[in-house]
Amino acid sequence: MRILLDECAPRPLKRELADYEIRTVVEMGWSVKKNGELLRLMSQEGFTVLLTTDQNLRYQQNLQQAGVAVIVLVASSNRLPDLIPLMPDVRDVLNTIAPGDVTEVASS
Template identity: 55%
Template sequence: MKLLLDECIDRKFARELADYEVKTVPQMGWAGVKNGQLLAFAEAEFDVFITVDLNLSFQQNLSQFDIAIIVLKATSNRLADLQPLAPEVLASLATIAKGQATVVGA
């Protein structure tokens, strides 16, 4: 399973997901690409897109994209705030569905 971390997530968060192939939006050369186009790019190469953008499911029709979305809900996008969510992210990977957003965290 291939995971893509949004550009607003610290790349070091990938270490928490070590059993998976993880890339970041900047590593893919997609920094600054808007969400709709970003999801279109991502669905061609990744299974899951991980973001902290709580509004993504309201801004985009996720069912049109062949990629699952995990939204991290934390007090900030700092690594220290996101790391505690890693076990829940890993657990959700077994049940997530493409074209839907799963919210992980408080």
């Protein structure tokens, strides 16, 4: 499983999933790409999951057709201290998520 961390999420969040193959949009050189092109590039490069804080992505793109799964992090902000508590639930979701799925992981 290859995970892409969207540029709207803090890059240090990557350390929380060190046991997975995870890259950032910036590392891939895709920081100026629009969502549709980003999803196409993800598929071409073998990424299977997009980890993002963009809650509107599911309404803007046909994720079923893109063939990638999306995990949307929902917290009070997209700052690292607000997102780290979501990571145990993200790991659980990664065990079951399938291409085309969109799953929100929210703080309680």
